[in-house]
Amino acid sequence: MSFRPGYQRASSTNLKAAVAERPLDGKLAVITGGSRGIGAAIARNLASKGASLILGYTSDSSAEPTAKLASSLESSHGISVLAVQADMGNSNGPAHLISSAKNHFSHPRSGKFQIDIIVNNAGVAMNMPLEEIKADEFHRQYTINVLGPILLLQAALPYLPTDRSGRIVNLSSVSASLGFVGQTIYGGTKAALEAMTRTWARELAERATVNSINPGPVATDMYGGTSLEFQNHIKPFMQNAPLERVRPGIDEDRFVRDAERAGGRPAYDYEIAGVVAMLCSEDSGWCTGSVVCANGGMRFSP
Known part of the structure; x- marks a missing residue:
């Protein structure tokens, strides 16, 4: 198997046999908003395929469910999972997430550290009509939904692969293109994320593929x-x-x-997680800069 030192926590010969030859063995994935909902479902999917995980969460109330999820995934799949409290709405949060991951997962002798997969899942939403929009709410949603992924990629950039094997998946929404009433701010943040996806696909071409998915109601x-x-x-x-x-x-x-x-x-959360996992696979290596529809046909790709 191709686990990196420190990434595998198989506790028995039977467990090692059960997890052999999985498609993401030896990979390390960062998932923001990984404590519940879509993020937790993505964590379960990637863990089942052999990836070790860094699960980012924000609030104190998420600490216990994230710790329980991490423990469950470690024991079930023989991987290593690190839960990190890091606020994507704080300018220091993304860098803290990456530095915590580096301290935990670096090779004990060589110091080598690589992030193979990044899933920008953390996000917030609040619907309101145009006349009720306040500057504070605009800044809150754009800081978490747009600036957060930018700062996370900046912090992770030194540790991405250099052979195009990296995978970055951004969680957008059909709200970016369907013009739902009350979503001036939220829809705008997701449209920005899709635009950033296309830019990053070019800027990071020798490091990773970069794609978005656009769920509808989940x-x-x-x-x-x-x-x-x-x-x-x-x-x-x-x-x-x-x-x-x-x-x-x-x-x-x-x-x-x-x-x-x-x-x-x-959608069920595992249906969204399945599309994310597809884009994290080796087989998705010829797909980049795309918004992959994951909404049951609510929005077709042009």
Whole structure:
């Protein structure tokens, strides 16, 4: 197997046999917003494929669930997981995340340290009509959703591969292109992230591929916290998304019951994680600068 020293924590011969020859063995992945929802689902997927992980989280309330997730992934998959509290909305947060990872994962003798995968998942949203927008909320969302990924890439740049094997995946949203009411700020942040994806694909071409994905509604706390007014606004979009049509007997009962009102079902977090994992694979090496649709057909690629 190709684990780097210190990255594997297999506790038995049986576990080592069970995890042999996985596609991301020996890789190290940084996932921001890795404590719950889509971020946790991405962590589970990449861990199952052999990647060791750095899970970034922000709030004190996320410390315990992140620690539990890290312990579970280590014991289940024979990898190493480091949970780091780092606020992507603080100018020092991204650098702290990378320096903590370097201190933990550097080779004990050579000092070698490489980050193979970065998933910019952390983000915030708040819907409000144009006339209610305040400068403070504008700066909050743009700092976390746009400046945070910039600062994280700057901090990670010295440690990216030099052979194009790196993988960077940015979590955008259909909000960048569908013009949902109340999303002047949030939609703008995600459009900026998509523009940055294309620029980074050129600037980092010899280091890593850089792609975005654009989920629609996902069954997470963020979507659950949106207003009924907003959900009614996006209902026609869900009705026209071919894969969001509910499937009685297959989909969760709560989504089947709610489908007539909502117009369909949201994505499950593991469905989004699967698309991210695809873009982190060796097989995705000829794809860069793209926004890969991960929204059940709510938004088709042009």
